[in-house]
Amino acid sequence: MEWEVVIGLETHTQLQTKTKIFSGASTAFGSEPNTQACVVSLALPGVLPVLNREAVKCAIKFGLAVNAEIAPRSVFARKNYFYPDLPKGYQISQYELPVVGKGSMTIQVGAGDKAYEKVINITRAHLEEDAGKSVHGAQEGMSGIDLNRAGTPLLEIVTEPDMRSAAEAVAYAKKLHDLVQWIGICDGNMQEGSFRCDVNVSVRPKGTEKLGTRREIKNLNSFKFMQQAIEYETNWQIETLEDGGTIQQATVLFNPDTGETRAMRSKEEANDYRYFPDPDLLPLAISEADISTVKAEMPELPEAMKARFEAEYGLAHYDANALTSSRATADYFVATVNAGSDAKLAANWVMGSVSAKLNAEDKEISASPITPSDLASLIKRIQDGTISNNAAKQVFEAMWAGEGNADSIIESKGLKQVSDSGAIEAIVDEVIAANDTMVEEFKAGKEKAFNALVGQAMKASKGKANPAQVNEILKKKLGA
Amino acid sequence: MSLNSADIKRIxxxxxxxxxxxxxxxxxxxxxxxxxxxxxxxxxxxxGIVPMSHSQDVTQRLRDDVVTETNQRELFQSIAPAVEGGLYLVPKVIE
Structure with a gap:
């Protein structure tokens, strides 16, 4: 039987605020344990939560970025469960009335001829607080609790079960990861847990409508692990069903060492959270004016920028897509163009040499040793014919290594293209004189011989002659 | 809907x-x-009646995103039953 996998994602994005969602304690990462755990984080009796304006703004930004409905009135609810890193005995979250409603995002899957686009529907996004951290092994038989993270604002973004392969799920997660950083609501740091994905996976016979029983893979914090975990889980479910077994709804964990998923010990009645509206918090009202204010502060979104790159600069769809994959890349490209570079050449250099170098050295584009204006000054020398494309590559390498600016490197390495027609004519004359056979062959109608002669002339000029001029002069001399 | 004593125990x-x-x-x-x-x-x-989530018809006031809380760990931990290296100690939790 042919099977179809159905995947939905829940992503916890940590919002980039200075303070916690319901208190004025700092959210800085990596501080000494419990030094950022105030009375609210500790849930001491009598304390009350007060909502952080900035966290609400982040939620509105996200809603605008995915064309979602932003609720004029949303409600905070208590999600009740007992765990030592949650001292209140409940997590403040949103349940029936989330701040962000239905929206959508377009993802690009695959590369080359097989690449395709797909719309992923967002069910909702809601504000909630993070829990603290348990540290094991501090003392025999005991667990240590650090409540610095307790109360950190999260936006949980939930999709419809719209993805049909691990590749689609990863493409969505990457796109979301890019987007939340683009609009500046999350730093995207997956090692520090700022962006964590739970993936719901189920399988069903291809062509059927009814969803299979799902298992939820918890807390994936790398795209590579996500791909591996989904592939393993999908195969496991298909094999189980083909062997006549059934799938039990469960929460599973991925073990990166074995590449396997395994069910967590099922906590009895774990899913009975008994949500109810939190009486400590009033409904959150968001007016049209609030939304307009945030809208005015929003950066140009990747989709809009992509369309602009295609229309304004004549870039191909694929190139425009690649350049808008992150805001840093897009900013770099735009700065290069604004510094006077031809847009198509800038696109080729940014996606080619620059990105290859960054990949090889595992650097972010913001850390590129070649600034956009450096790159523009190099491209301008290609545009005005000072250097050939090949020489430009050498100049680029030297600039990357910090040997100076484009002009000084062209000068010191003697890479300037010879465009003086007198000098080129002299070279061409020598080449014609020294290569009788080729000249004869060409005159006899062998086109290839012409290219060979151009090659000889280029070689004689040590690669510095302007190839277009060599072509032209050679043609004239041979009477072609 | 009727309850039995097993439901009571579960709740x-x-x-x-x-x-x-x-x-x-x-x-x-x-x-x-x-x-x-x-x-x-x-x-x-x-x-057609919107479920009530709060007894008063007012909305949430918002707080500016400014750090107002200082580190008072020593004070807070002075009433904790067990601490070590700044951590609150609790009976071991298994996943």
Missing amino acids: AHLARIEVSDTEAEATLTKLTGILGLIEQMQAVDTK
């Missing part, structure tokens, strides 16, 4: 409240009474 367990069998019986009677009242109220037509 008590979820809330981490210890109830004896006698207490469970008494609670069963009380809760059944409350559910009966709710059943009576179900007769009221509530179509």
Whole structure:
């Protein structure tokens, strides 16, 4: 039987605020344990939560970025469960009335001829607080609790079960990861847990409508692990069903060492959270004016920028897509163009040499040793014919290594293209004189011989002659 | 909807409240009474009425994103039963 996998994602994005969602304690990462755990984080009796304006703004930004409905009135609810890193005995979250409603995002899957686009529907996004951290092994038989993270604002973004392969799920997660950083609501740091994905996976016979029983893979914090975990889980479910077994709804964990998923010990009645509206918090009202204010502060979104790159600069769809994959890349490209570079050449250099170098050295584009204006000054020398494309590559390498600016490197390495027609004519004359056979062959109608002669002339000029001029002069001399 | 004493035990367990069998019986009677009242109220037509999430018709005030809390770990931990290296110690939690 042919099977179809159905995947939905829940992503916890940590919002980039200075303070916690319901208190004025700092959210800085990596501080000494419990030094950022105030009375609210500790849930001491009598304390009350007060909502952080900035966290609400982040939620509105996200809603605008995915064309979602932003609720004029949303409600905070208590999600009740007992765990030592949650001292209140409940997590403040949103349940029936989330701040962000239905929206959508377009993802690009695959590369080359097989690449395709797909719309992923967002069910909702809601504000909630993070829990603290348990540290094991501090003392025999005991667990240590650090409540610095307790109360950190999260936006949980939930999709419809719209993805049909691990590749689609990863493409969505990457796109979301890019987007939340683009609009500046999350730093995207997956090692520090700022962006964590739970993936719901189920399988069903291809062509059927009814969803299979799902298992939820918890807390994936790398795209590579996500791909591996989904592939393993999908195969496991298909094999189980083909062997006549059934799938039990469960929460599973991925073990990166074995590449396997395994069910967590099922906590009895774990899913009975008994949500109810939190009486400590009033409904959150968001007016049209609030939304307009945030809208005015929003950066140009990747989709809009992509369309602009295609229309304004004549870039191909694929190139425009690649350049808008992150805001840093897009900013770099735009700065290069604004510094006077031809847009198509800038696109080729940014996606080619620059990105290859960054990949090889595992650097972010913001850390590129070649600034956009450096790159523009190099491209301008290609545009005005000072250097050939090949020489430009050498100049680029030297600039990357910090040997100076484009002009000084062209000068010191003697890479300037010879465009003086007198000098080129002299070279061409020598080449014609020294290569009788080729000249004869060409005159006899062998086109290839012409290219060979151009090659000889280029070689004689040590690669510095302007190839277009060599072509032209050679043609004239041979009477072609 | 009718409850039995097993339901009472389950609800008590979820809330981490210890109830004896006698207490469970008494609670069963009380809760059944409350559910009966709710059943009576179900007769009221509530179509088009937005469920109430707070008794007052006011909305949430927002706080500026400014750090106002200082580190008072020593003070807070002075009342904790067990601490080590700045961590609160609790009986071991298994995943």
